[in-house]
Amino acid sequence: MDFTIRAATLEDCKDIRRMISELAEYEKVADQVMITQKDLEQDGFSKNPFFHAIIAEVPEQHKTKDGHTKIGFSIYFYTYSSWKGRAVFMEDLYVMPEFRGKGIGKALMSKIAQLGRAAGCTQLSFTVLNWNKTALDFYQSQGSVDVTSDLGYHYMCCHGDAFQKMADRDP
Amino acid sequence: MDFTIRAATLEDCKDIRRMISELAEYEKVADQVMITQKDLEQDGFSKNPFFHAIIAEVPEQHKTKDGHTKIGFSIYFYTYSSWKGRAVFMEDLYVMPEFRGKGIGKALMSKIAQLGRAAGCTQLSFTVLNWNKTALDFYQSQGSVDVTSDLGYHYMCCHGDAFQKMADRDP
Numbered sequence: 001m002d003f004t005i006r007a008a009t010l011e012d013c014k015d016i017r018r019m020i021s022e023l024a025e026y027e028k029v030a031d032q033v034m035i036t037q038k039d040l041e042q043d044g045f046s047k048n049p050f051f052h053a054i055i056a057e058v059p060e061q062h063k064t065k066d067g068h069t070k071i072g073f074s075i076y077f078y079t080y081s082s083w084k085g086r087a088v089f090m091e092d093l094y095v096m097p098e099f100r101g102k103g104i105g106k107a108l109m110s111k112i113a114q115l116g117r118a119a120g121c122t123q124l125s126f127t128v129l130n131w132n133k134t135a136l137d138f139y140q141s142q143g144s145v146d147v148t149s150d151l152g153y154h155y156m157c158c159h160g161d162a163f164q165k166m167a168d169r170d171p
Numbered sequence: 172m173d174f175t176i177r178a179a180t181l182e183d184c185k186d187i188r189r190m191i192s193e194l195a196e197y198e199k200v201a202d203q204v205m206i207t208q209k210d211l212e213q214d215g216f217s218k219n220p221f222f223h224a225i226i227a228e229v230p231e232q233h234k235t236k237d238g239h240t241k242i243g244f245s246i247y248f249y250t251y252s253s254w255k256g257r258a259v260f261m262e263d264l265y266v267m268p269e270f271r272g273k274g275i276g277k278a279l280m281s282k283i284a285q286l287g288r289a290a291g292c293t294q295l296s297f298t299v300l301n302w303n304k305t306a307l308d309f310y311q312s313q314g315s316v317d318v319t320s321d322l323g324y325h326y327m328c329c330h331g332d333a334f335q336k337m338a339d340r341d342p
Contacts, residue, residue: 020253033254043257051251075253080222082191082246082263083204084330086214092253106340113329113338123330124337130323143333148325152301155318155326158284159255159294162314166295167284169277 001062001102005111008053008073013040015070016053023094027129044075051077054111056095056104064098071096074108078119088116090126109142127155172233172273176282179224179244184211186241187224194265198300215246222248225282227266227275235269242267245279249290259287261297280313298326 008016017037024030043050056072063069072095079089090112095104113124124144128135140146147153158166179187188208195201214221227243234240243266250260261283266275284295295315299306311317318324329337 024254029254035252035254035256039256043251050249050257075251077251078221078248079250079260080214080246080248080262081206083195083200083206085206085210086221089250091251110337110340113334113340117334117338123328123334125326125328127324128327130325136325139327139329142329142337144327144329146325147328148319153298153326154301154307154320155296155324156299156310156315157294157296157318158310158313158315163284163288163294166281166313167288169281169284 001058001099003056003058003071003099003102003104003107005054005056005107008044008055010041010045012053012055012070012073013037013044015055015068016040016073016075018068019070019073019094019096020092022096023092027132051075051091052115054108054115056099056108058099064096068096071099072104072108074112076112076115078116078121079125081123084122086116086119086121087123087125088112088119088121090124093126105138106142172229172270174227174229174242174270174273174275174278176225176227176278179215179226181212181216183224183226183241183244184208184215186226186239187211187244187246189239190241190244190265190267191263193267194263198303222246222262223286225279225286227270227279229270235267239267242270243275243279245283247283247286249287249292250296252294255293257287257290257292258294258296259283259290259292261295264297276309277313 014037024033053075055070057070074093075091077089079087081087185208195204224246226241228241245264246262248260250258252258
């Protein structure tokens with residue numbers, strides 16, 4: 001199937017927001033999604049954006065029954081490893097179910113690696129849910145290493161009241 | 172003990188590089204550190220930096236036997252959650268052993284939360300090695316959640332040949 005991968009624009013935020021919900025439903029965390037289309041527009045498409053995004057698109061004749069031609073996306077941003085330097089982080093990688101198994105996910109991931117390498121990065125990082133065997137197998141087939149299982153790294157987060165309290169403290 | 176927390180400058184890169192090594196030795200991964208002082212200068216202190224850093228400093232009279240007054244640091248950068256929006260990631264948090272237990276680590280972490288909140292972030296993320304019980308206890312005492320243990324998120328990385336191969340593929 002024909003598809004194209006391109007940089008997302010402000011006009012894609014509505015579809016990105018739709019697909020974020022679809023992915024969250026798949027990951028059984030739909031109630032965790034607080035973000036709005038406006039947040040995405042503001043945070044990704046103004047000066048000093050917090051993220052970048054790419055879109056997978058199919059031609060009109062392959063549109064979904066709901067009329068969607070934007071059928072996959074990935075959000076990414078640049079990070080830094082104090083051991084290895086410049087890195088790119090893939091926050092989301094999503095392809096609508098009916099378009100899976102056609103190399104679109106692989107193409108999105110490659111595009112991010114390519115963009116990362118062009119920016120001087122030597123690694124691509126991301127997180128995956130350990131029960132999502134399909135995703136884990138896919139990522140490992142692409143040569144990705146499970147840093148949590150292999151080296152014991154745990155992902156930690158401070159949010160809500162704890163974050164506010166921490167920020168309130170006078171350092 | 173008196174100490175100050177301030178934004179790092181280009182001139183701090185030598186000490187940051189030294190402390191990155193000290194931290195890596197503690198984490199038993201000293202051989203993994205590829206980064207040079209020049210990398211840090213270039214990646215953190217030019218236009219569109221890949222990271223930011225803060226330094227903990229003590230007055231001359233408390234300097235170490237090797238003459239160091241820069242005795243702690245943290246590297247951080249802004250990231251993005253497709254559920255919750257703007258976030259700040261703490262890549263490293265380090266205080267030299269003889270200065271621990273004096274609230275310096277807590278002050279560094281608070282400073283990052285503060286800077287993050289000022290930039291519109293609602294969470295602070297980081298990773299920790301699961302055998303580093305002292306660090307885990309410290310972070311949990313500050314209200315941080317172990318997202319790997321609690322929700323099953325695994326940290327994944329694609330680097331080296333696998334990264335190059337991925338970037339080479341024509342998306």
